[in-house]
Amino acid sequence: MKPTFEDIKQQLKAKNISLSYQRLKILEYLIENRCHPTVEMIFAGLHDEIPTLSKTTIYNTLRILEEAGLVKEITTEDKEARYDIATETHGHFKCESCGTIFDFSVDIDSIIPGDLSRFVIKDKNIYFKGLCPRCL
Amino acid sequence: MKPTFEDIKQQLKAKNISLSYQRLKILEYLIENRCHPTVEMIFAGLHDEIPTLSKTTIYNTLRILEEAGLVKEITTEDKEARYDIATETHGHFKCESCGTIFDFSVDIDSIIPGDLSRFVIKDKNIYFKGLCPRCL
DNA sequence: TAATAAGATTGTAATCATTACATGTTTGTA
DNA sequence: TACAAACATGTAATGATTACAATCTTATTA
Structure with missing residues (x-):
């Protein structure tokens, strides 16, 4: 039941969210790293591939994906937020x-x-x- | 099933936590204001009675009470933490x-x-x- | 194709809750 | 009273997140 790129592309298209290179890579990272990463981890993990990637872009992208219902923020008592691809509730x-x-x-x-x-x-x-x- | 002062004093004594005036007032506030207050709300709410109360004291007290299991931090996606007297799980x-x-x-x-x-x-x-x- | 507008990305600077730390105060005990 | 331990206080630092302005990309239209 894990979503594939195609699933997600469809959903984004349906919601009129354009899929830039950065957004694609952030999504890719979330799909491949099911460890509930922080913004810092996403940033570090993509830095080799996209050295110019800015944290602001990561924050913006995560907010857009969350509003679209594709990503969920995990709430813990830690001060650093963690993110999860939204699948069936668990x-x-x-x-x-x-x-x-x-x-x-x-x-x-x-x-x-x-x-x-x-x-x-x-x-x-x-x-x-x-x-x-x-x-x- | 709501805890009274006496209940809580007993629990504190059992855990060897001394009950200073400030801690007592913070506890009192939590018991009387079951609205899951933030530190800011506790600070504002007690300011008239204890004008010298410091936010650091509130943070320290809440941490001690949480370690003792008397208070729980509520985790939401807000950045301001909220606190709750620990009663039966709800x-x-x-x-x-x-x-x-x-x-x-x-x-x-x-x-x-x-x-x-x-x-x-x-x-x-x-x-x-x-x-x-x-x-x- | 060129011009244009809307949308994305970037980096820096600001925000704000929380924590660290040093100093001053209170409390309990001998 | 003297002393030590615990506690409270205020300021300064921390660090994640957001605001913002400038630049770049993309899509659209003439």
Whole structure:
């Protein structure tokens, strides 16, 4: 179910977002590096290929892709934001020791909130913390 | 099930955390203002009563209380952190229009992650976004 | 094809929440 | 009272993010 370039190109076209070289490379990076990278990591990772790439462009691109629903910002208590290609909803687990963020599958529809009947829910996030097997 | 001062004093004593005037007032504020305040809000709210209170003290106190498990930082994509007295686990819903954060009850144990059997889970967060009844 | 306008990218400078640090104050104990 | 440890305070530094102005690219139209 991982999106391919073609999937994403289609979605961008459908939303009238032009696909510049920089945007393409940022998307490529996100698809190939499913480690929930920070802006810094994207910047460093693309620097060899696009030495002129600016962080502002990365921020702009991520904002546009997020508004288009193709990318999600992962919210942790860290001050550096992390980004994830938006696929089916899944949970995130952050190891408090090594900082790695793991995906885990979860049936989000099974979460039935008690008293949100008059609210419109647009986004659901599940975020666990603890220790990963390697750090135990 | 809301904790009282006495509950909290007991817990602090049990953890060997001394209860200064400032810490007491910050706790008092958190107990009386269940609106998930920011540091700025705590600072402004206590300024009349303690004009000399410093933001550093608020940050320090919140960190100590969080380490003691009495306070939880709420993680949203906002850059300003919000704080909550740690009660039974509940979900948070942020209205994308007015920014208000609502609590909602949820049976967190009913969330069964698929593949975290070898992980130690220490904390679970549920964070929904959308529109609240008033903004609809 | 050339002219033009709209949209993208870039780099620098500003913003702002948070943290580090040094100094001054309070508290408990002998 | 004297002392030491813990605490509070204010200022300065940090660092991620955003604002902004200038430059470059792309698409469109005549």
